[in-house]
Amino acid sequence: QVTLRESGPALVKPTQTLTLTCSFSGFSLNTGGMSVTWIRQPPGKALEWLARIDWDGDRYYSTSLKNRLSISKDTSKNQVVLTMTNMDPVDTATYFCARAKRGSGATFDYWGQGTQVTVSS
Amino acid sequence: DIQMTQSPSSLSASVGDRVTITCQASRDIGYFLNWYQQKPGKAPNLLIYEASTLEAGVPSRFSGSGSGTDFTFTISSLQPEDNATYYCQHYDNLPQLTFGGGTKVEIK
Numbered sequence: 693q694v695t696l697r698e699s700g701p702a703l704v705k706p707t708q709t710l711t712l713t714c715s716f717s718g719f720s721l722n723t724g725g726m727s728v729t730w731i732r733q734p735p736g737k738a739l740e741w742l743a744r745i746d747w748d749g750d751r752y753y754s755t756s757l758k759n760r761l762s763i764s765k766d767t768s769k770n771q772v773v774l775t776m777t778n779m780d781p782v783d784t785a786t787y788f789c790a791r792a793k794r795g796s797g798a799t800f801d802y803w804g805q806g807t808q809v810t811v812s813s
Numbered sequence: 814d815i816q817m818t819q820s821p822s823s824l825s826a827s828v829g830d831r832v833t834i835t836c837q838a839s840r841d842i843g844y845f846l847n848w849y850q851q852k853p854g855k856a857p858n859l860l861i862y863e864a865s866t867l868e869a870g871v872p873s874r875f876s877g878s879g880s881g882t883d884f885t886f887t888i889s890s891l892q893p894e895d896n897a898t899y900y901c902q903h904y905d906n907l908p909q910l911t912f913g914g915g916t917k918v919e920i921k
Contacts, residue, residue: 729910739857739900741910752908755814788856798904799847801868803856 694718696728696789696804703810704779710809714772714789718802721747721767725795728772730763732785733806740785744797745772781811815839817903819913827921832888834916836879836901844880847902850895851915857900861886888918896920 700712712730719726730742743763744752753761762775772789786808790800816839826832836846844864849857859868861877864884874889888895901913 738915739902739912741912744908755909790856793862796862797908798845798902798910799859799862800849800857801859803858806856 694791694802696791696802698787698789698804698807700787700807700809702808703812705813706780706811708779710774710776710779710783712774712776712787712789712807712809714774714804716770716772716789716791719791720770721745721765721772723747723794727792727797728765729790729792729798729800730772730774731788731790731800732783733788734782734785742776742787743774744792746797779811783809784811785809814909815842815903815905815911817901817911817913819901819916821916822914823917823919825919825921826891828891828893830891832891832895832918834886834899834901834918836884836886836913838882838884838903841881842903842905845904846877846879846884847904848875848877848886849900849902850897851900852897860899891918891920893920 696716727746729744745763760777765772786806788806789804791802793799818837846864848861851857860875865877876887898915898917904910
């Protein structure tokens with residue numbers, strides 16, 4: 693069965709770089725048409741798309757955050773890593789990784805449980 | 814970027830009621846719209862994709878319709894377990910992706 697799990701620091705200081713890892717099982721990012729996406733949700737607010745990486749290595753970023761984001765994959769470990777630079781308190785949120793339906797890129801049928809990140813000095 | 818306006822932001826209804834949520838796009842998006850349910854402290858759950866296709870395993874009381882700029886999500890007979898926040902989500906081929914602001918559904 694498909695599972696995803698996010699991991700990373702619960703607390704980061706302003707200006708630091710955040711590194712989050714999505715570990716998944718039940719599918720492979722070597723399979724054509726597969727992709728993994730990061731989405732975040734500030735407390736009490738709506739969901740916000742951050743970045744996506746496809747099976748062939750193509751990367752896509754939110755236009756508003758693209759200068760701060762980097763997404764990569766390690767298919768041997770079944771992991772996707774997101775880094776976000778220059779963290780600010782407004783980046784406090786729950787960060788989710790999600791798998792998209794094969795070939796869709798943007799219809800998320802499996803999600804991790806999310807990891808809460810607080811930005812504070 | 815395309816803006817998604819979801820309404821209402823919240824509603825309260827009784828078990829058995831028909832509930833309707835709308836999502837309006839700032840320009841024509843075809844049928845590229847999904848609907849998710851999110852319960853407190855949980856990840857979202859896909860209910861409807863491509864505007865009207867019911868995800869496998871999702872109860873048939875949930876449905877979606879629309880195309881272009883105006884979309885509707887309906888719960889035909891509200892159940893206690895439907896207490897949640899519902900989000901529409903648009904995507905395009907750039908690719909960019911936008912969620913609506915959410916609709917919190919409360920059971921009276």
